Amino acid sequence: MTQAYLSLSQVDMTFPGPNPVLKNINLDVRRGEYISLIGHSGCGKSTVLNIVAGLLACTSGGVIVDGREVNAPGPDRAVVFQNHSLLPWLTVYQNVELAVDKIFRDSRNAAERREWILHNLAMVNMSHALDRLPSQVSGGMKQRVGIARALAMEPKVLLLDEPFGALDALTRAHLQDEVIRIQSELGNTVMMITHDVDEAVLMSDRVVMMTNGPSATIGQVMDVPLERPRNRIALAEDKVYNHCRQEILSFLYEKQRKVEPIAGRVGAGFGKKEKAVA
Numbered sequence: 001m002t003q004a005y006l007s008l009s010q011v012d013m014t015f016p017g018p019n020p021v022l023k024n025i026n027l028d029v030r031r032g033e034y035i036s037l038i039g040h041s042g043c044g045k046s047t048v049l050n051i052v053a054g055l056l057a058c059t060s061g062g063v064i065v066d067g068r069e070v071n072a073p074g075p076d077r078a079v080v081f082q083n084h085s086l087l088p089w090l091t092v093y094q095n096v097e098l099a100v101d102k103i104f105r106d107s108r109n110a111a112e113r114r115e116w117i118l119h120n121l122a123m124v125n126m127s128h129a130l131d132r133l134p135s136q137v138s139g140g141m142k143q144r145v146g147i148a149r150a151l152a153m154e155p156k157v158l159l160l161d162e163p164f165g166a167l168d169a170l171t172r173a174h175l176q177d178e179v180i181r182i183q184s185e186l187g188n189t190v191m192m193i194t195h196d197v198d199e200a201v202l203m204s205d206r207v208v209m210m211t212n213g214p215s216a217t218i219g220q221v222m223d224v225p226l227e228r229p230r231n232r233i234a235l236a237e238d239k240v241y242n243h244c245r246q247e248i249l250s251f252l253y254e255k256q257r258k259v260e261p262i263a264g265r266v267g268a269g270f271g272k273k274e275k276a277v278a
């Protein structure tokens with residue numbers, strides 16, 4: 001591959017407890033590349049993302065972004081979480097303003113900052129609700145504001161932790177399309193966690209599949225050789241798209257099938273069955 005923009009090398013992570021959560025994670029991401037991280041619940045996807053964000057320090061190994069080692073959170077890596085993390089006492093506009101003022105206070109004047117805030121909120125179609133509080137907008141709209149706030153920071157890497165996970169199917173599809181459009185315009189480097197196989201294929205240049213924990217690692221990396229722009233309706237019939245879906249499904253449900261006991265009353269015949277979990 002051409003030179004990596006984001007690089008994880010030999011990353012291990014152990015929390016207090018007997019087993020490491022992550023073992024030997026190695027991944028190189030190109031500038032402008034969109035990658036998804038997929039794997040069963042609890043395998044360590046958020047831990048990987050939090051290490052890249054600088055919110056967690058890995059036990060060994062390291063992360064490099066654009067030639068610099070990551071050892072703390074920074075504005076070069078913006079995170080969007082599943083549960084929109086807006087400040088409830090600030091309006092939509094003010095939530096974005098807070099981040100923009102912090103980062104661009106010295107480099108842009110007040111009028112330029114205002115224009116930049118409005119531009120980013122327009123990009124996610126939120127211009128009509130600038131003065132509303134988070135409690136006065138829907139979950140999908142809150143998530144849009146979180147994405148606008150992250151984009152407004154002009155991060156080198158955008159980190160998305162299940163950004164559409166809490167949304168209904170239609171809102172999710174709308175917002176996915178918006179993020180696809182914005183990423184194609186801006187060329188952001190993106191690392192996104194998802195549980196959704198269709199979302200991973202639709203949005204990504206590569207899908208990184210993680211093995212089950214403990215000691216989870218990268219089991220397989222798949223290229224998604226679909227041209228952009230991608231059309232979700234046309235893709236449903238596309239052979240390459242369906243092959244990619246199949247590849248991920250086979251990894252998750254055959255190679256990394258996860259079984260957990262069903263919780264039940266001890267000694268009453270329950271708890272002996274197993275179920276596959278997503």
Ligand SMILES: Nc1ncnc2c1ncn2[C@@H]1O[C@H](COP(=O)(O)OP(=O)(O)OP(=O)(O)O)[C@@H](O)[C@H]1O
Binds near residue numbers: 015016021041043
């Ligand atoms: N701060 C922490 N302290 C101790 N253990 C932790 C901590 N954070 C995560 N873990 C453990 O690390 C493992 C991986 O958690 P993580 O949240 O990264 O998984 P995940 O793949 O993102 O899960 P999900 O898909 O359910 O969100 C889990 O067993 C979890 O309990």
